[in-house]
Amino acid sequence: MNNKTLIALAVAAAAVSTGASAANVYSQDGTELNVGGRAEFRGDFIGNGGEEIDGTMANNSRFRLNIGGTTQINDSLSGFGFYEAEQGVVSSSGNDAETDFTQRYMFAGLQGNFGAVSFGRQDTAAVQISQMSDVTTFTGAQKEFIAAGNEQVNNTILYTGDFDALSVKASFIAGEDKDTNGYGISGIYTLPMGLGFGLGYSAGDNGENAGTGNAIIAGVNYTLDSLYLAGTYTTGETDDKSSSDFNGMEFAATYGFGNGFTLMGAYQKTEYDVVGQTVNQSDFFEITGDYAFNKNINAYVAYMLNNLDKDDFGAKDAEDTLRLGLKYSF
Template identity: 55%
Template structure:
């Protein structure tokens, strides 16, 4: 592979914007692209795992991203990327949401030896969790257990390279401005010639406090995570699965283990219709008392229709398997979710 082509391939793999992003500038070796999406998401019955008191919760969103690349020499490029998202107030009046949520903001350099970038971006393990992140309601919770394995991490330094067109290697470091909050991670995905991708990653970070599930403490400690994934594509069928496990090691408390599994499948018909199915379960377990906290346990079924490359509509039903026993801190019981969506990509 030519050096310039490799640098561009690594950059394209790092940018998480829309594949339909429009090129608005191209001159003297410098390009600029703008992309994004406008998406209506109406949830009925339940939302975010709990019952909706009224008729519908509006979880619509708008994203916009800007990405640029400049050719410095043969095999040396510079790039930058920014993405923001705005939600909507779910109510029966005309209340407006004015704030933007920053998702990504980073800059970097691409070389024949790989690309290195600095800023708010995904850590190394995210390429593994994405192997099963294919639902319309769920959000790929495998990456949320520890900071060093999460997406959109602040103060991140990331390295990425593709070897022989078959092995994707990523490494990342979180250099926090707070004491005892640094972390690191590394992951790789090997693409076999018969459609099977195999991924494995590891991450570790220190923490000063922890707030996940029923754990809400200001105790220092360390956390580590192993994540593995498989993805298989043949003709119109794509299957994915990931498994993760790790431990929160508190300095003055008992340790807490975590584990998670996600499975997904998509079948594409020739007429633009797709059917999708997913399963996910994540849980915590106290290593001394043995108590369990089930963070997620559900099945999702989706029917999706693509009018063209830009416009799609879908109907998803999420079956929450925790309905019989789960109640959150506000006294809300778990419930299923029916989501109607219409998405326009640009």
């Protein structure tokens, strides 16, 4: 597999991390096809999304399947495509089944000396910044404030360029409805010592007769052997016509002990300021212990200490969550 093929696969793989290398199922005449995914049991105790569990356990398990491939067009140009879907579980006493797959990613693109350009349902440019701290079980809210900076967005055109220590992304959302376009740009610069700095900006229209949302996201991370530290901060407004501002912060740390065991910790807080009133969307600490039996299967125990009050916006019962997980990745 040549370097250009590897780069194109990396662009597709950036959309999803399964914890294991996808299996190569076809390789001939410059064309590669890879299949990957995960089967993950996730059992939540005490609380489920902040709401108290009346019984013993809420089942938030999931199954993901992805298919990605590349094809060599000539010495300087290749094409690639990627698809991923997810099936969840209906956690109910009636033992209901959920059979529908939810589409997560579906895009195709071209890779060359200029970088890569892809088209379809995919992450916007700012997601590479939010991913700096989205490394534990319950993290990831930094990307969710506005659609123009979120993941898995339809009608997205994405440019990716890697220039030695600098990774640059730019995205444009070609909205189907009137006044729903969006755009974003981001970059991460990583020093040889393992210290990285990220900055991104996103903005998008909210529809006809509505305003515009915008977000600035900044991140920093540091890698030293098995230690990883990261923090991100997001600020902006969901709609410039409604005076709805937001702020979010997320900090994460992971350390691998070299024997298969990894310890993870995180803190997240997100809030909205609506017409001068501040409401908390999330506020929690997380501690997780993960044990990898091998590169394909791992088990983990995660505890989320919910700091929200019952009167906070979206807090429900503001319960903690204890999650037991077992994940097989392929």
